Amino acid sequence: MATAETAPSPTASAPRPTVPAQPRSPDAPPPAATLIGSVQRAMRLLETVAGHAYGAPAKQLARETGLALPTAYHLLRTLVHEGYLRRDKGLFFLGEAAERLSAAGAQQKRRSTLVDAFARWRDAIGAPLYYAVYREGEITVLCVSDSPGAPAVEEWADFRETGHAHALGQCLLSQLDERARRDHLDRYPVQPLTPYTVRDNHSLLRRLERTRRTDLVVERQEYAVGTVCAAIPITVGSTAATLAISLPAHQADRLLPAAQRLQAEAGALLGSLALSISI
Known part of the structure; x- marks a missing residue:
C-alpha cells in the first residue's frame, strides 16, 4: 500500500509519449507559408492571356486577374522576356515557351x-x-x-x-x-x-x-x-x-x-x- 509520502499526486500528469512527425506526401499541397505569391500571380496572368485568342492589353489583364497595374506590368515584362508571352501593338499573346509547354x-x-x-x-x-x-x-x-x-x-x-x-x-x-x-x-x-x-x-x-x-x-x-x-x-x-x-x-x-x-x-x-x- 502506498503511503502519503510515496503515493502519486492526483493532480500530477503522466508524461506524454513523443509522436514522431509524419512525412508529408509529395502529392499533398504545400503549406500556405511556402507558396510563392509572384509565381501564383504570373500563372494567373498566363491563364488569362490564354483565354484571349486575339490578345489583351495590360490594363484588361490586370483587371481580370485582380492585380495592381504596376504589379501586372512588372510580371508581364518578365514573362515577355522569358518567352512565355509576346507583345504586339500593346496586346499580349502566348509566346513560344508557353506554346512548347502546351505541345508537350x-x-x-x-x-x-x-x-x-x-x-x-x-x-x-x-x-x-x-x-x-x-x-x-x-x-x-x-x-x-x-x-x-x-x-x-x-x-x-x-x-x-x-x-x-x-x-x-x-x-x-x-x-x-x-x-x-x-x-x-x-x-x-x-x-x-x-x-x-x-x-x-x-x-x-x-x-x-x-x-x-x-x-x-x-x-x-x-x-x-x-x-x-x-x-x-x-x-x-x-x-x-x-x-x-x-x-x-x-x-x-x-x-x-x-x-x-x-x-x-x-x-x-x-x-x-x-x-x-x-x-
Missing part, C-alpha cells in the same frame, strides 16, 4: 490515351500488345503493353536492327516498296538469331514479295526461341505501322485466333494510333 502536354495526353487503349485490348485478348511504325528509315516501337500474366518478349537484340526476325519488322518491311526494303537491309542485313531465323537477305526479300500489304504476318521462334508472334498491318496516313501480339510457343494454337480478333476490331484503336504518330 498534348503529347503526354496522346500517349496516355494510347496506353489506356492498349491496356484494355491486352486484357481482352490475353496477350501483350506492341505498336510500331517505320519512320525515317527506322523501326520504332511506340508502345508495349504487357502485364505479369501476359509478359512481353524481352528485347535481347535491338528491334531496330533485327526487323528480319520478328513479326513487327517483317510486317513493316512488307509495307515498303522494294527500294526502301533493300535500303533497310543494306543497313541492317539478315543475321541468324535462332535456328528458325530466315537465312539471308534474298530469302527474306522473296518472303516479303509474297506478302500482301494487308496480310497478317506470323513469326514462329525466329526472334526468340520459345516465343511466337503475329503482326497486322495498320494504315495510319502514309506511315507504315503495325500492331502485334506475342505468346509462349506452347500456346501457339491461340496465336492466330487472337491476332484475327485484333485485326477484325482494330478499327476501334485507329483514332488513338493516328494521334500517336507524332509521339
